[in-house]
Amino acid sequence: MSDATRSSRRRLHRRTTVLLILFVGLLVLGIGCVCWAVMNICAQSSRVVSDKTVPAVATTRSVETTRSVAPVAFQEGDTVGTLSIPALGKKFPIIEGTGEDDLKKGVGHYIQSVLPGINDNCVLSGHRDTIFAGLGKLKIGNRLVVRTVTGTFTYKISGTRIVDKDDRTVIVPTDHAVLTLTTCYPFHFVGSAPDRYIISSDLVKSE
Numbered sequence: 627m628s629d630a631t632r633s634s635r636r637r638l639h640r641r642t643t644v645l646l647i648l649f650v651g652l653l654v655l656g657i658g659c660v661c662w663a664v665m666n667i668c669a670q671s672s673r674v675v676s677d678k679t680v681p682a683v684a685t686t687r688s689v690e691t692t693r694s695v696a697p698v699a700f701q702e703g704d705t706v707g708t709l710s711i712p713a714l715g716k717k718f719p720i721i722e723g724t725g726e727d728d729l730k731k732g733v734g735h736y737i738q739s740v741l742p743g744i745n746d747n748c749v750l751s752g753h754r755d756t757i758f759a760g761l762g763k764l765k766i767g768n769r770l771v772v773r774t775v776t777g778t779f780t781y782k783i784s785g786t787r788i789v790d791k792d793d794r795t796v797i798v799p800t801d802h803a804v805l806t807l808t809t810c811y812p813f814h815f816v817g818s819a820p821d822r823y824i825i826s827s828d829l830v831k832s833e
Contacts (some may be wrong), residue, residue: 707774742772743779747800758809781827782804803829
């Protein structure tokens with residue numbers, strides 16, 4: 627075989643090798659582009675789904691917050707509504723807040739609890755020697771009627787108990803509409819009473 631023939635074959639081999647490498651590179655690049663395009667489409671689809679679902683969740687949470695947390699609707703010192711106790715023949719204004727000034731005006735609504743009529747624990751407090759004098763006379767089955775701008779809510783007393791003044795179980799959440807009344811105990815005590823008298827009642831009627 628002549629030198630010219632061998633040289634020609636070497637050039638052809640090098641050219642073939644270069645073309646093969648170029649083809650493989652283009653193939654890899656093409657596959658990469660296809661993968662990128664597929665990933666981009668998936669990402670856009672995910673964003674579309676996210677854009678459609680997130681506002682709905684946010685709206686739901688916003689509504690729950692508006693319905694559950696008293697400060698959204700009232701400021702401390704505002705009149706929330708009235709509490710009627712038919713068994714005692716008494717009716718009191720419900721004031722937002724449980725500060726000393728609030729309790730002088732009427733029954734204090736614990737700000738971190740829900741408003742009356744909502745499915746959770748609504749906590750009202752009053753002084754044992756003024757607003758809630760005679761609270762110990764109430765019995766299981768007696769009715770408590772709360773009227774607010776959102777409606778009239780009737781509760782039936784389901785139980786009473788005495789707890790330490792630092793007992794926080796009084797304000798725990800509940801899975802249904804509950805009205806909790808709390809006042810100092812003993813009812814006749816000189817100085818700061820060490821305990822709290824608690825009345826629990828369940829919502830039985832909404833109007």
